[in-house]
Every structure is written in structure tokens, then in C-alpha cells.
Amino acid sequence: MRIRIVDAFTDRPFAGNPAGVLLLDAFPDDAWLQNVAAEVNHAETAFAHPLPEGGAADWALRWFTPATEVDMCGHGTLAAAHVLHSTGTARGPVRFATRSGVLVATPHEDGSLTLDFPTAPLTEEPAPAGLADVLGAVPLSAHDTGPSVGDLLVELPDEKTVRALSPDLKALADHFERGIIATARAEDPARGHDFVSRCFFPRVGIDEDPVTGSAHTALAPFWAPRLGRTDLTGLQASPRTGLVRVALRGERTLLTGSAVTVIEGDLTA
Known part of the structure; x- marks a missing residue:
């Protein structure tokens, strides 16, 4: 085959x-x-x-x-x-x-x-104890992404912080049941993206996912109200990189x- x-x-x-x-x-x-x-x-x-x-x-x-x-x-x-x-x-x-x-x-x-x-339903919650040490960065906020995605979305201070992440993947797999979606506002939207993200899922055999479509069903409702638009472009800033154009349409995300x-x-x- x-x-x-x-x-x-x-x-x-x-x-x-x-x-x-x-x-x-x-x-x-x-x-x-x-x-x-x-x-x-x-x-x-x-x-x-x-x-x-x-x-x-x-x-x-x-x-x-x-x-x-x-x-x-x-x-x-x-x-x-x-x-x-x-x-x-x-x-x-x-x-x-x-x-x-x-x-x-x-x-x-x-x-x-x-x-x-x-669309993933977002619920803000306190960042888990120890998460900042595992990520190497202090989150501004943390959000449960609901059962459809099942990961923790954390906002970081800026794009530079997201790009520089080097998390302790063993600690992440050992102490956190869920994956982490780290995101920040784009430093310069003129470069063709509105926000950046990186995704880490060591518990399911993926240390860093290069480009995560499902994560963008949570990133869209997170960033749309903050940026004042429902049609956005996300850059996943993994070493391979990739662009996802998102359109928030209520309970559905394109x-x-x-x-x-x-x-x-x-x-x-």
C-alpha cells in the first residue's frame, strides 16, 4: 500500500x-x-x-x-x-x-x-505550581482549553520569550498531565503574523510539535478579543516553522x- x-x-x-x-x-x-x-x-x-x-x-x-x-x-x-x-x-x-x-x-x-x-472553550485558571521553572519563563496567564484540545495555553510576555523557550521536557512529562501551548503577541505584525506559539507534548511522544492545527482552535478565541479581529495568522515558531490562518466563527474555527x-x-x- x-x-x-x-x-x-x-x-x-x-x-x-x-x-x-x-x-x-x-x-x-x-x-x-x-x-x-x-x-x-x-x-x-x-x-x-x-x-x-x-x-x-x-x-x-x-x-x-x-x-x-x-x-x-x-x-x-x-x-x-x-x-x-x-x-x-x-x-x-x-x-x-x-x-x-x-x-x-x-x-x-x-x-x-x-x-x-x-472552537476550544477557554477557562482561565492559575498557572500550576512549578510551571514557570519547567518552562523557563513566567506566564502572564494560563487557560484550560477544554476536552477537545486538552492542553494548557499559557501567555508569555513577548515573542522573544516564546522563541527562546527551552523547557525541561522530562519534568514536563513527569509532572504535568497535559501539553503546553505557549503563545505571545507578534513583535511586528508587518512580518505577516499576528501571534506566535510553540507547543510541547512529551507525554504523548512529541517533545515539540512543529505546527499544531488543533492548538489554533484555542489560540483563535484567545487572541481574537485581544487583537480586535476574528481573522488572524499564527506563526508556530518551532525550528521548522509554519503558518496557520485562523478565522473564529463562534463555535467553529476555520x-x-x-x-x-x-x-x-x-x-x-
């Missing part, structure tokens, strides 16, 4: 967030899916198979990190939709049945895709980005 590596939320190879993508006839057992994801060893591997016509969705979609299955993945969804459209397997909007409900990917003439995801297939081959196992 064909396996592809797709760089998502970028328009050039070797940037954005790489994801494995396999289009299947049906889902094999979970152990096989997890083994493939561990072998691919990227932040996520997306597995999809077609569903019968006439239903609420066109394809079933699941995502696995090298260590576990996850409930929501933006870049894996973008990568799967990119493969479906770039191979001519699908045309027009694609509806994916997932653990987070039906997610729709809509293609555009420039090759980009827009994902329709649920995530727009491009993707590039960089490797295609045969899986023989």
Missing part, C-alpha cells in the same frame, strides 16, 4: 509539520496502526478509509502519534485532505468522520485547504494552510 509523508501548514518542503498518510480500504487492528505510526515516527500519522455514499461523512479518519491515538489533529487532517485532492481521489469539500465529530476540509484554487474544527508531499513509497509490512 502507498504511504506518503506530507509537510503541512507550509508551501515548501522540509518546513511545517510532517505527517504520514495512508489511505486504506478499512482500518486494521489498532496495534498495527500504532506500529506504523511508531515506524513513521513523526508527530502524527493519519489513516483514512472511504465510507459508503449517502452518509454524514465521506472518509473515516484517525490519527496516531508514535505513542498513542489522539482525539484531534489539524496537520494530520490537512495532510490527509491534501493527499486526497492531489491524487484526484476526492474533489471539492471532504467530510471526515473522527473522534472529534465530522470535520470538513475545503480546497481552494491556490492549493490551500480550509479545515472546519470545533484553519487554512497549504501542504506539500515530500515522500511517497510502498509500505510492505
Whole structure:
């Protein structure tokens, strides 16, 4: 069967967030899916198979990190939709049945895709004890992102602080059950982004996620009222970097980005 590596939320190879993508006839057992994801060893591997016509969705979609299955993945969804459209397997909007409900990917003439995801509900809460020591920076605020994302969003003083983060990943994995989304206002919006972020998820086998679509369903409602606009662009300032255009639409957040297939081959196992 064909396996592809797709760089998502970028328009050039070797940037954005790489994801494995396999289009299947049906889902094999979970152990096989997890083994493939561990072998691919990227932040996520997306597995999809077609569903019968006439239903609420066109394809079933699941995502696995090298260590576990996850409930929501933006870049894996973008990568799967990119493969479906770039191979001519699908045309027009694609509806994916997932653990987070039906997610729709809509293609555009420039090759980009827009994902329709649920907006994460934010609840401000005190920063956990010891978090500043683990991150190496003192948060201005901390927010629970609800069950759909399940991470802690922390605002830091400025873009420079976010870019300079070098957290204690072992301590983060040992003492905090959730991942961390660190964010700050852009230093210079004229550079093409309104806010920056970095994401750390060592408990699920991802020390730093290069570009995290699901995190932007929390970043959009966080930054929209602070910046006075509902359409924004986020730069994830990981070493690979990537851009996510977000549009806050109440209970839904639209995530727009491009993707590039960089490797295609045969899986023989």
C-alpha cells in the first residue's frame, strides 16, 4: 500500500509539520496502526478509509502519534485532505468522520485547504505550581482549553520569550498531565503574523510539535478579543516553522494552510 509523508501548514518542503498518510480500504487492528505510526515516527500519522455514499461523512479518519491515538489533529487532517485532492481521489469539500465529530476540509484554487474544527472553550485558571521553572519563563496567564484540545495555553510576555523557550521536557512529562501551548503577541505584525506559539507534548511522544492545527482552535478565541479581529495568522515558531490562518466563527474555527508531499513509497509490512 502507498504511504506518503506530507509537510503541512507550509508551501515548501522540509518546513511545517510532517505527517504520514495512508489511505486504506478499512482500518486494521489498532496495534498495527500504532506500529506504523511508531515506524513513521513523526508527530502524527493519519489513516483514512472511504465510507459508503449517502452518509454524514465521506472518509473515516484517525490519527496516531508514535505513542498513542489522539482525539484531534489539524496537520494530520490537512495532510490527509491534501493527499486526497492531489491524487484526484476526492474533489471539492471532504467530510471526515473522527473522534472529534465530522470535520470538513475545503480546497481552494491556490492549493490551500480550509479545515472546519470545533472552537476550544477557554477557562482561565492559575498557572500550576512549578510551571514557570519547567518552562523557563513566567506566564502572564494560563487557560484550560477544554476536552477537545486538552492542553494548557499559557501567555508569555513577548515573542522573544516564546522563541527562546527551552523547557525541561522530562519534568514536563513527569509532572504535568497535559501539553503546553505557549503563545505571545507578534513583535511586528508587518512580518505577516499576528501571534506566535510553540507547543510541547512529551507525554504523548512529541517533545515539540512543529505546527499544531488543533492548538489554533484555542489560540483563535484567545487572541481574537485581544487583537480586535476574528481573522488572524499564527506563526508556530518551532525550528521548522509554519503558518496557520485562523478565522473564529463562534463555535467553529476555520484553519487554512497549504501542504506539500515530500515522500511517497510502498509500505510492505
